[in-house]
Amino acid sequence: MYYRNNIVGIFFFLFRYLASNSFAHLVVKDPTWHHATATWYGSPHGDGSDACGYGSLVDVRPFRARVGAVSDVLFKNGEGCGACYKVRCLDRHICSRRAATVIVTDECPGGYCAFGRRHFDLSGAAFGHMAVRGRGNSLRNRGELPIIFRRTPCVYRGKNIAFHVNEGSTDFWLSLLVEFENGDGDIGSMHIKQSTSRNWQKMKHVWGATWCIVGGPLKGPFSVKLTSLSSKHTLSARQVIPMNWSPKATYTAKLNFS
Numbered sequence: 386m387y388y389r390n391n392i393v394g395i396f397f398f399l400f401r402y403l404a405s406n407s408f409a410h411l412v413v414k415d416p417t418w419h420h421a422t423a424t425w426y427g428s429p430h431g432d433g434s435d436a437c438g439y440g441s442l443v444d445v446r447p448f449r450a451r452v453g454a455v456s457d458v459l460f461k462n463g464e465g466c467g468a469c470y471k472v473r474c475l476d477r478h479i480c481s482r483r484a485a486t487v488i489v490t491d492e493c494p495g496g497y498c499a500f501g502r503r504h505f506d507l508s509g510a511a512f513g514h515m516a517v518r519g520r521g522n523s524l525r526n527r528g529e530l531p532i533i534f535r536r537t538p539c540v541y542r543g544k545n546i547a548f549h550v551n552e553g554s555t556d557f558w559l560s561l562l563v564e565f566e567n568g569d570g571d572i573g574s575m576h577i578k579q580s581t582s583r584n585w586q587k588m589k590h591v592w593g594a595t596w597c598i599v600g601g602p603l604k605g606p607f608s609v610k611l612t613s614l615s616s617k618h619t620l621s622a623r624q625v626i627p628m629n630w631s632p633k634a635t636y637t638a639k640l641n642f643s
Contacts, residue, residue, distance in 0.1 A: 415536040421503035423472065423532045425512035426454070429525055433508030436491040437466035437593030438551075438562045443490050447541055447565075451514075453507035454491035456498035464614055465489050466593040467563070467570040469539040472505055474515045474532050479524050485514035486537060488570070497529060505534065536615075538643065539570035547637040548609060548625060554632045557601035561626075563594045563611065564635070568642035572596070573614035579604045580628070605630050609638075618642060 427433065433452035435443045442448050459465050471484035492498075493506035513521030515532070524530075544565040551560035563572055575596040576585040581604050588596040606624040613619075622638035630636070 418473075418533040418535050419503065421472075421505060421532055421534050422497060423474070423505040423507055423512065423515075423530045424497055424528065425507050425509050425525055427509050429509040429522065430513070431509040433511065434491045437463065437489070438595040439490055439564070439593075442564065447544070448488055448490065449510075451486060451488055451508075451511055452490040453487045453505050453511050454493035454498075455489050455506070456493050456502055456504040458501055458503055459505075460489065460492040461571075461614075463492075463593045464573070464590070465571055467539065467566055467572070468615075469537050469570050470505070470534050471537045472507070472515060472532050472534045474524070474530050479517060479520050479527075480515055481517045485511060487511050488539065503534075505532065538568050539566065541565040541567055541641070545638050545641045546611070546620070546622060547635050548622075549635040550626070550630055550632050551595060551597075552632050555601075556603050558597060558599050559603055559607075560591065560595060560597040561588070561609070563596070566611070566613070566642060568618065569613035569615045571614040572611055573617065574612045576610040578608040578610070580606050580624070585610055604628075613642065 432444050432449050443452050455465065466489055468489045469486055471486055473484040474480035487507060493504060498504045509525065512525055516524035546566055547564040549562040549564060551562055554560050572594060575588040577588055577598055578585050586598060588598045591597050605626055605628040607626040608621060608623045609625055610619060610621045620642055622640065625638045626636050
């Protein structure tokens with residue numbers, strides 16, 4: 386009996402250790418609600434804008450109507466691009482009890498967003514999603530709102546991570562935009578490996594979700610390794626970009642975070 390209890394205890398310890406040191410860091414999730422303010426911009430039912438490099442993706446699902454700009458403290462000089470947040474206003478007469486999920490695709494400079502304030506400048510559609518059904522226009526008429534927010538894992542159902550080769554890329558300057566990153570959503574570092582090398586080369590953060598490498602001539606196919614900004618989880622997409630890659634093309638991996 387003593388031996389069996391010891392074995393059970395060891396397995397329980399290992400389970401708790403693995404859960405706290407391996408699985409728990411796969412996605413970022415903040416259980417604490419924080420106070421902030423929110424406004425909206427563009428047309429009342431508009432999809433939003435982009436300064437992170439996502440381009441036309443903000444106009445289509447899963448980004449469509451779920452995006453917003455954030456103040457400097459949340460934008461983090463572009464490293465906050467792709468992060469997902471739940472936002473909720475608190476007036477029970479007009480605000481839904483369900484939080485709206487938004488994706489950071491832009492920066493909100495100056496005004497409400499200055500002086501270290503935590504502020505969300507949401508698309509018209511995303512702002513309206515905080516309202517109870519049928520009260521979106523009434524909520525937008527309120528102007529600036531006090532809200533609460535918290536970080537939440539990004540979930541792109543049915544999507545794997547994709548790498549868009551930016552226009553202007555050559556064999557000596559390769560620029561990649563990362564799309565549909567589950568989990569943290571934001572990227573802390575990025576490395577690339579050429580087919581002719583065993584070594585991972587560090588890429589440089591350009592802006593938003595865009596990274597580049599200068600060298601050459603660069604030889605594909607390329608493997609790409611991502612490390613998320615918040616939880617430091619790493620994922621490697623092997624030979625995701627083919628030998629005959631071309632600018633403006635998008636290449637989808639066979640995996641994703643979480």
